[in-house]
Amino acid sequence: MAEYNRVSECVGVITLRNPPVNALSAAVRQGIVDAVQRALSDPNVKSVVICGQNGIFCGGADIKEFGSNMTGHPLIPMIHAIESANKPVVAAIEGSALGGGLELALGCHYRIAHSKARLGLPEVSLGLLPAAGGSQRLPRLIGVPAALNLITTGRHVTAAEALQLGIVDQVTDHNTVDAAVKFALSVAGRSLDPRRISTHPCPQQPDLDALFEEVMQKVRQSARGAIAPIACVQAVRAAATLPYAQGMERERELMATLFTSGQARALQYCFFAERAVGRWRMPSGARWDTSKSRPVHKAAVIGLGTMGRGITVALAQTGLSVIAVETQEKQLMEAKQAISGMLERGAKRRGVAPALDGVIYSQNIQAVADVDLVIEAVFEDIALKTKVFQQLSAVCKPGTLLCTNTSALDVDQLASETPNPELVVGMHFFAPAHVMKLLEVVYGPRSSPQAVATAMQLGKKMGKASVAVGNCRGFVGNRMLKPYIEEAFFLLEEGATPELVDQALEEFGFPMGVFRMSDLSGLDVGWRVRKGDGLVEPGTASGRFARIRQGRRYSPLGDLLCEEGRFGQKTGRGWYQYDKPGSRVARSDPWLHSFLGAYRAQHGLVARRIDHQEVLERCLYALINEGFHILDDGIAAGPEDIDVIYVSGYGWPRHRGGPMFYANMVGLAKVLERLEHYQQLHPEVPHLQPSSLLRRLVASGSPPIHKWGEAIKKLHSQL
Numbered sequence: 001m002a003e004y005n006r007v008s009e010c011v012g013v014i015t016l017r018n019p020p021v022n023a024l025s026a027a028v029r030q031g032i033v034d035a036v037q038r039a040l041s042d043p044n045v046k047s048v049v050i051c052g053q054n055g056i057f058c059g060g061a062d063i064k065e066f067g068s069n070m071t072g073h074p075l076i077p078m079i080h081a082i083e084s085a086n087k088p089v090v091a092a093i094e095g096s097a098l099g100g101g102l103e104l105a106l107g108c109h110y111r112i113a114h115s116k117a118r119l120g121l122p123e124v125s126l127g128l129l130p131a132a133g134g135s136q137r138l139p140r141l142i143g144v145p146a147a148l149n150l151i152t153t154g155r156h157v158t159a160a161e162a163l164q165l166g167i168v169d170q171v172t173d174h175n176t177v178d179a180a181v182k183f184a185l186s187v188a189g190r191s192l193d194p195r196r197i198s199t200h201p202c203p204q205q206p207d208l209d210a211l212f213e214e215v216m217q218k219v220r221q222s223a224r225g226a227i228a229p230i231a232c233v234q235a236v237r238a239a240a241t242l243p244y245a246q247g248m249e250r251e252r253e254l255m256a257t258l259f260t261s262g263q264a265r266a267l268q269y270c271f272f273a274e275r276a277v278g279r280w281r282m283p284s285g286a287r288w289d290t291s292k293s294r295p296v297h298k299a300a301v302i303g304l305g306t307m308g309r310g311i312t313v314a315l316a317q318t319g320l321s322v323i324a325v326e327t328q329e330k331q332l333m334e335a336k337q338a339i340s341g342m343l344e345r346g347a348k349r350r351g352v353a354p355a356l357d358g359v360i361y362s363q364n365i366q367a368v369a370d371v372d373l374v375i376e377a378v379f380e381d382i383a384l385k386t387k388v389f390q391q392l393s394a395v396c397k398p399g400t401l402l403c404t405n406t407s408a409l410d411v412d413q414l415a416s417e418t419p420n421p422e423l424v425v426g427m428h429f430f431a432p433a434h435v436m437k438l439l440e441v442v443y444g445p446r447s448s449p450q451a452v453a454t455a456m457q458l459g460k461k462m463g464k465a466s467v468a469v470g471n472c473r474g475f476v477g478n479r480m481l482k483p484y485i486e487e488a489f490f491l492l493e494e495g496a497t498p499e500l501v502d503q504a505l506e507e508f509g510f511p512m513g514v515f516r517m518s519d520l521s522g523l524d525v526g527w528r529v530r531k532g533d534g535l536v537e538p539g540t541a542s543g544r545f546a547r548i549r550q551g552r553r554y555s556p557l558g559d560l561l562c563e564e565g566r567f568g569q570k571t572g573r574g575w576y577q578y579d580k581p582g583s584r585v586a587r588s589d590p591w592l593h594s595f596l597g598a599y600r601a602q603h604g605l606v607a608r609r610i611d612h613q614e615v616l617e618r619c620l621y622a623l624i625n626e627g628f629h630i631l632d633d634g635i636a637a638g639p640e641d642i643d644v645i646y647v648s649g650y651g652w653p654r655h656r657g658g659p660m661f662y663a664n665m666v667g668l669a670k671v672l673e674r675l676e677h678y679q680q681l682h683p684e685v686p687h688l689q690p691s692s693l694l695r696r697l698v699a700s701g702s703p704p705i706h707k708w709g710e711a712i713k714k715l716h717s718q719l
């Protein structure tokens, strides 16, 4: 709701009250309408200030209302009534003014912001566009290019940048409401016509068509199938070419195409899923709100290879002091240089001083004796990691949390090498660790809730999307990736090409298909893991048993390429060819195509036509099916955990919501039917065998995704 007071005798102050972000719910909108009416009809009131309680102006329209029929006073006429008021209305912006919140402020005649405030129109990140006049008023206020940038990216700007752009009139370091009241007093009685943004013509832009063409091309390229960014460009074009009223009509039309779209639902699901994973819970019943994290003032990183360097930077950027340990002197010197460079570049981008002094380098593991938390990032070898954990147990002070950055090894096995297994968790970062958002916090059966709480808290502090998952081979992300990659290999055997498979996945929205991604990360990485799994035996890549390993279908295609030294970009040859080792532009390789032909002939395989639909169904449904096994095993607490992992760490297109959300959109019965179809065709492929949880969910009427949690609990209780 919105509260109304009169201060300084003649200033009406309207305070939005809807914790935690004063979202413009129906009650708040009605409260504003009533309060504005009171202020305008009170002869004692000369000017008005609008602000938000608890140091935040307004987080925009209430996203929770989008799922149901919108009721209450509409936003557009509410804002119009403020703009056309005959008394100056000043917005006092603290914390955030986002989406409808900024649109409300743009309807006011003046805007005062606190220096720490953030402003923006992030609707595009929810699959929408600024639909309360923002797409028409912002270009009129700050010009077309700047408005296009803010609206198509959805980025938040600082108060300083907002002042420079002309969005706000004043920035203060003091109490913003007081500053706004003082300002409101100073502008009482002034003409307001020049302050009604909607009445302004849009600043002329030379060569408008060329600008919009260029922006639309860029947006289409980066959108990868998302429709909202394109609609945002079209809405701003309306502002630049049409009178305000017609522009508003165009804004309304475009919003109508987006509001009920599957993409908007997927992106709003992601918004809430990213907040839901912070409310973690373990099968033991331990939860985020009943488990206290330990304070971490000092941390350490053991092993300064690529991952160790990125982790050190991510920790140092939080302001923590970090001990970075590397036993090899040459490696240590190289790491120091690399880390300093990353810290300086990061600080420059964020406009802050680099935290170089926060990192202490050492060759001696003794140096970590008094830290609160250690992250081990040495080479992915269980024997080496075990030795490091034994050394740490001997060196570290009591209570120090021992975390491993392993991407696939058994966290509980490492824990068993220490006297306090409850202090051991996995912190699985993704390369580059100081850039990639995702962090899998892996708990073993003996990890304490406090250890999980501390790792999750540290992840949040590093700005990571931290997801708590159980310990198993490959945890969640890599475990689901395995059947996805295997299906891609099988499709090559049956007639597909890397180009066809990658094109299907990239049109779906992935930044890179399986084979381009494999060339980037290096084919030898997967080869080493398959060797570790005992799947690769010398000389078994040909002959009758080449395509059956451990009792199931196996494709040695990747192994054969590695035996040829084709590791991908780093060798200039992989599934594609590259101009030279290290270059990134993939080109079709005739050698690879004739190799596939020869391989099929050798194994009596006849190539057949494979379409994009089959590629998507086999690769994505195999991945999703593993997701259901993971939910059934309790390794992930809910579908949101899996979806946040895939969207923030594996390139799953955000406008598709994530693998489990996508399965829900496609329909669980359809996913089950297609898996059964392919399983019949390929009985030697166990990962196509539908998960029993999927079967049971379909049998129980395919409940909507937000009901899966309770449905799974109920199904488990019936077992």
Ligand SMILES: C[C@H](O)[C@H](C)C(=O)SCCNC(=O)CCNC(=O)[C@H](O)C(C)(C)COP(=O)([O-])OP(=O)([O-])OC[C@H]1O[C@@H](n2cnc3c(N)ncnc32)[C@H](O)[C@@H]1OP(=O)([O-])[O-]
Pocket: 020, 021, 023, 059, 060, 061, 062, 063, 064, 075, 096, 098, 099, 100, 101, 103, 122, 123, 126, 128, 129, 130, 131, 132, 134, 272, 275, 276
């Ligand atoms: C017509 C108009 O054109 C259109 C159509 C629109 O206006 S569309 C809407 C456009 N607005 C946005 O895109 C802004 C979205 N919000 C944010 O970016 C951030 O929230 C924040 C404002 C920067 C604060 O960050 P935070 O880190 O301090 O807290 P939090 O954990 O994120 O959020 C705290 C709690 O508030 C909830 N919440 C936040 N914003 C909300 C919103 N707009 N509606 C409903 N709930 C919201 C959130 O789910 C969480 O709930 P819970 O998990 O505790 O139950």
